[in-house]
Amino acid sequence: MKSLKEQFILSVVTDVVKRAGPTQFSRIFFGDQKNEAVPHGRQEPSVVRIMDLGCGTAGYVPALLAEFPDIEYVGVEPIPASFAAAEKNLAGNKNAKVHFQLGYDTVPDEAPGSFDLVFSLSALEHIKQLDQFIALASKYVKQGGMMLHRYDLGHALTPHSLKERLHVAVGNALPKILPERQFVRYVSVSEVKQLFEKNGVSPTDVTYHQMPNHKQFEKYFKNVDTAAIEDLFNWEMRYQAEIKMIPEAERERLFPAVAVWGEKR
Structure with a gap:
């Protein structure tokens, strides 16, 4: 079963692949065999590239690459233990790699403006130099590509301990x-x-996700084959217009995972 967050990133990558136009996924146009000649007048299919800033253990990535085996995934992770786990999770996948560094520094061996999608998940609330982090993300998005940052307001709005409350303050x-x-x-x-x-x-949308009760509900079905979590995610996306009618303070408490979407000019 994919989690709500995994459903979200799968939806995002699906959208990016569609936006990219003819790619290696467009084999209905380019033929099923990789060595088949490309029809006259058509360009070679491009590879969709995505960069994940603050990728953690990259535990969701193998399943994502199973869905989209031809995309190129680049992760960036500053925590040693998480980086080591990410390397282990991505081992043997030629289309995936991870860099050990902060999300402020130039990413080695990666050309600026070469990614269709640069994103972060649950990172912004932990970033001290947010301006530098966003600038780095933008640097690697190609013109017309997507930048997306989904972050968690739950720490700030409903801290789970006195220590967390103090850190937020x-x-x-x-x-x-x-x-x-x-x-x-x-x-x-x-x-x-x-x-x-x-x-x-250019910001294009803001979406709100992951009601605390839904997150709690999800935990009971971690190892169960059910469509319930996918249905919850689809419900979130279907009713974004109604969710946005809720006053901001209440909306952020009800849906504390906030995603800001944008397109590189």
């Missing part, structure tokens, strides 16, 4: 004090949109 008021590994704060949609615009990305 310090992150909001005195961000320089906390080390990167402990940093967390509230991140507004308006701030993210402004940083998109500043870095040549």
